[in-house]
Amino acid sequence: MRFASLLGAAGAALLAFGAAAQAPAPTPAPAAVSRGATPVFDGVKxxxxxxxxxxxxxxGFSAPNSQGGWAGFDVDFCRALAAAVLGDANKVRYQAYSAQQRFTALQSGxxxxxxxxxxxxxxxxxQLGLEFVGIAFYDGAGFLARKSPGLERAVQLDGASVCVQTGSTNELIVADFARTNNIRLNPLVFQNLEQIFDALFNGRxxxxxxxxxxxxxTRLRAPNPDDxxxxxEVLSKEPYSPVVAQGDxxxxxxxxxxxxSLVEAEEQGVTSANLAEKLRSNDPNTQRLLGVTGNFGTMLGLSDRWAYEAVRQVGNYGEIFARNLTPIGIDRGVNRLWSQGGLIYAPAMR
Structure with a gap:
């Protein structure tokens, strides 16, 4: 009996040891994955x-405001980026470029x-050695024309002078449209937008x-918009994206x-006004977005509250759109969330 008891005890100990050996070790918090040299990120910090x-x-996208600063959809994206990376949406310095200058500025650092x-x-x-980050806005080229009797379609612009900006996709779009429709359009090419506005509003x-x-x-900037x-016609596909240089x-x-994260916040109903409430949400997706779980900020080399700060200080995608584009008459259209019949979509944060 004593021998049987010893055997039973030994067996139980072996089973316990085996179970302990097979038990998964606690999962450590993820660290930022090495990505090689990070010259731009290091410079920002x-x-x-x-x-x-x-x-x-x-x-609506980026223009000086009455306070001497910058405002617009694209400006607010940079503010959200600063909030995510540096914790302060105001830590941005803006530099204005023409269409022709913009890529050189990025390539040169x-x-x-x-x-x-x-x-x-x-x-x-x-060809440019640049990285397009993701589509932030879907648009298409068109014509803003001075009103004239009977003008309803772009093909009726035969013989018209058309302002375009140097270095933009619009030079090719105008040429393609004229050739496709067998009409003659006379492009007047300018480097500076202010020159174009002046030429348009003064009849050149x-x-x-x-x-x-x-x-x-632009129409709203005219001395008399009703002119x-x-x-x-929507003449092209123009998906807008923020751009960064290769190498980081x-x-x-x-x-x-x-x-x-701005798109995901809108989809989850997270706004700048309800963040405190959403921090208590039991939704795993919301918890990961706001840094309650998941350590996604750590993986990026940021605070786990990176997306929280972007939304708190600037707002979600829908708030940014409503603040900058809705007031000048731009409908959400295809820039609605995918769940509302649009094309705006973010990969899963998991």
Whole structure:
């Protein structure tokens, strides 16, 4: 009996040892994955502000405001990025560039991110040594024309002078449209947007070809907006994306996932006004977004409250859109969330 008891005790000990050996070890908090050299990210942290390239004055997207600062959809993205990375949405310095200057500024390291109604195209993606982060806004080119009797369609612009900006996709769009429809359009090319606005409003141009959302804002800048009509044709696909230089994978990931976090926040109903309530949510997706669980900020080399700060200080994607684009008459349209029939979509944060 004593021998049997000893055997039973030994067996139980072996079973316990085996179970202990097979038990999973506690999962350590994830660390930031090495991405090699991070010159842009290191520079941002060292100088404690982000250098953001913007337009020279695109209504609704990036334009000087009455307080002497900058405002707009693209400006607010840089503010959200600063909040995520540095904890303060005001730690941004803006530099305005023409369409022709913008890519050189990024390639040369003058700026950390280009947030300037910039279309993602094949040649730009392949040839410039730059990284397009993700689509922030879907648009298409169109014509803003001076009203004239019977003018309803763009094909009726045969013989018209058309303002376009140097270095933009619109030069090719105008040429393609004229050739496809067997009409003659006379492009007047300017480098500076202010020159274009002056030429359009003073009658040197019969029409202006640009992206339709920006044209809606341009019309409102006219001394008499009723003198101009936004023609109905959508001539191209113009997906806007923030852009960064190649050579810093970590910075690319930070900028990309800041954009996605703003979209994800809108989808989850997280706003700048209800963050305190949402921090107590039991939804695992909301917990990961706001840094309650998951350590996603740590993986990026940031605070786990990175997305929380972006939304708290600037707002989610829908709030940014409503603040900057809705007031100038731009409807959400295809820029609604995918769950509302639009194209705006963020990968899963898990």
């Amino acid at each position: 060292s100088r404690d502000y982000i250098r953001c390239g913007v337009s020279q004055g695109t209504p 003058e700026i950390d991110v280009l947030s300037r109604n910039t279309t993602w195209t094949f040649q730009r993606d392949i 141009c019969d029409a202006f070809n640009w992206d339709r959302a920006a044209l809606a804002g 101009f009509v936004l023609l109905p 994978q970590r910075w690319l990931e930070i900028v990309r996932w800041t954009l996605f």
